Amino acid sequence: MDLGEASQAARQDEIWTLSDILGVQSRQHPDRVALQEWDGGRLRDTTYGEFKALVDAFSARLREQGVRAHDRVAILMPNGRPWFVAYWSIIGLGAVAVPMEYEYLHSQGANVAFALGHSEARVVVVTCAERGRGGPDDAERVKPIAAFAHAEVMVLEDAMKGAPPVAAEGRPDIAPSAVAQILYTSGTTGRKKGVVLTHANILFDVRACCERFGIRDGDCVPALLPLHHAYPLTTTVVLPLYAGARVPIGDIRSREAADLLREARPTLLIGVPRVFESLLSGVESAARRQGALERLERARRLCGALKHWSGLNAGRFLFRGLHKRLFGGTQLRFCVSGGARLAPGVVAEYLKLGMPILQGWGMTETSPVGAVQPYSARRFYFTRYYEKQAGSIGPPLRGTQIDLIDVPEQNIRVDRDGQGEMVVRGPHVMAEYYKDPEATARVKSDAGLRTGDIARRDAGGNYFIVGRAKHVVVLPGGKKVFPEEDLNEELEGCESIEEFTVRAIRDAGGVEKIGIIIKPNVETLQRRGVATFGELCRVVKDEITAALRDKPDYMKQFDFCLTELRDGEFCDLVKSSMKEPAPLKNEFRFDTAYSTLRDSSEPLRLRTQ
Secondary structure, eight states, rough: OHHHHHHHHHHHHHHHGGGGGGHHHHHTTTTTTTEEEETTEEEEEEEEEHHHHHHHHHHHHHTTTTTTTOOOOEOOOSSSHHHHHHHHHHHHTEEEEEEOOOOHHHHHHHHHHHHHHHHHEEEEEOOOOOOTOTOOOOHHHHHHHHHTTOOOEEEEETTOOSSSOOOOOOOOOOOOEEEEEEEEEEEESSTOOEEEEHHHHHHHHHHHHHHHHHHTTBBBBOOOOTTTTTIIIIIIIIIHHHHTTTEEEEETSSHHHHHHHHHHHEEEEEOOOOHHHHHHHHHHHHHHTTTTTHHHHHHHHHHHHHHHOOOOOEEEHHHHHHHHHHSSSSSSOOOOOEEEEOOOHHHHHHTTTTTEEEEEEEGGGGSSSSEEOOOOOOHHOOHHHHTTTOOOOSBOOOEEEEEEEEEGGTTBHHHSSEEEEEEEEEETTTETTTTTTTHHHHHHEEEEEEEEEEEEEEEOOOOEEEHHHHHHOOOTTTOEHHHHTTTTHHHHTOTEEEEEEEEEOOOOTTTTTEEEEEEEEEEHHHHHTTTTTHHHHHHHHHHHHHHHHTTTTTGGOOEEEEEEEEEEOOOOOOOTTTTTSSSOOOOOOOGGBHHHHHTOOOOOOOOOO
């Protein structure tokens, strides 16, 4: 057993719930850096000992507010050290954390009200920090919403002022089976569900990821994604602190994120496809500005050819300067992408640059990681293994079982087709949907958790996602769109549309987006004097855009196509209901898409009504 395995075994003996983690780390390594925040051009350190003291102090303030074990406490603030303090303080009390999307406070108050009311949160914690995007008005914005949900508002910084609070004696007696957090899944209506995760759920996933990633106490794992989501919450808030690693805290959308990454010198980078696509685009844009794009392309082609003929990867050596500009050096071992499908072309470009990028899979209901490619330096540097495995989510984590079952709705049979819907079993599968036994029963049974993802498995036990059994669109940033909940009512109100259906489509780069198949309303078009395909497309686009004006920005990134025009009439949709499972018969036609026809002057020649 090496030192890393010995350290992991010691943690397993001492850590039974999430509330044990900071106690163990602060006692064993009080002077080791736990958190780092970007502050005026430098990283400001917080040691494990200092962080534990902050958490104990705010836990005491929550207790003074009347919060006890098992009470629900919401967190509504941007990424930053206060977010970490709030989360670990709630966990330390044995209470239940309810992380919420900060952007909703400023754009979709109804979502905040629903989550607060549904979870029966006793307190909602906000920040008035001058740094970052938090502000003094956050408390004022949330007060009327919180009052409606019968929750109190606590401003973290205000609560920490004055005389130090008296720390509670001892630790709460919390069992591993106790609820640690409730996470509300993607959606914009009251139909979204609260996923209940226990201490045991999350700790199992953290330990399995620790083993799969090979994370150790000298690692640096930045927390850059919105922390309220299950994926960054488990992998960048809990996992690094469990391992005794260092966590620089930032926001990938910030202009300072690049400076933070360079200064922090990460060893693991966890993100979603949009993050890695943006980094790659930034590299190419910088090379273009410097007149070095051709040189970059030649070096990438050289790396690709060398890899193809010999298996050797020279990218980390040829692009040492690039690694230093992006990550402060060549210490980055690998990247992990999850939350949505990562295009194989993006994977190929990262591999040429000497940056291993591993694809993973999971869902909030699995705490969330269920499978991820393992990293092997030997395979990366001396074989074409990762090039051949582009698109794979790897094998399940240890202790996780994934089976494939038939999908009668799509006429998919595992024995005939070699693919089926993934069903997951393991200690990290959620306890339930909060206060929704019917929804729980639909997806969870003795057979396991139905995931809705259709996959195939290769001879090596690696899984490849090939489709979905349920109707959902997963965007590059990890956002999920449920058409029957999120778009149906708005699209039905568009006068220029007679029939429609929505499904996931992929653009030329393999990026998934919303695709709408439309049978136009001929009577409306004729009444408006629409004469060309270009005019038709612009009318429909403008009407859909107006209908979605109150939706989040990620729902406004769509394309649409028209059904075939025969003898002056648009053909009917084979299936016009979005509530049927994953309709397949009407294919999205890019030759009649808005992106293709928006400037067309070809006459419509519609039959007179």
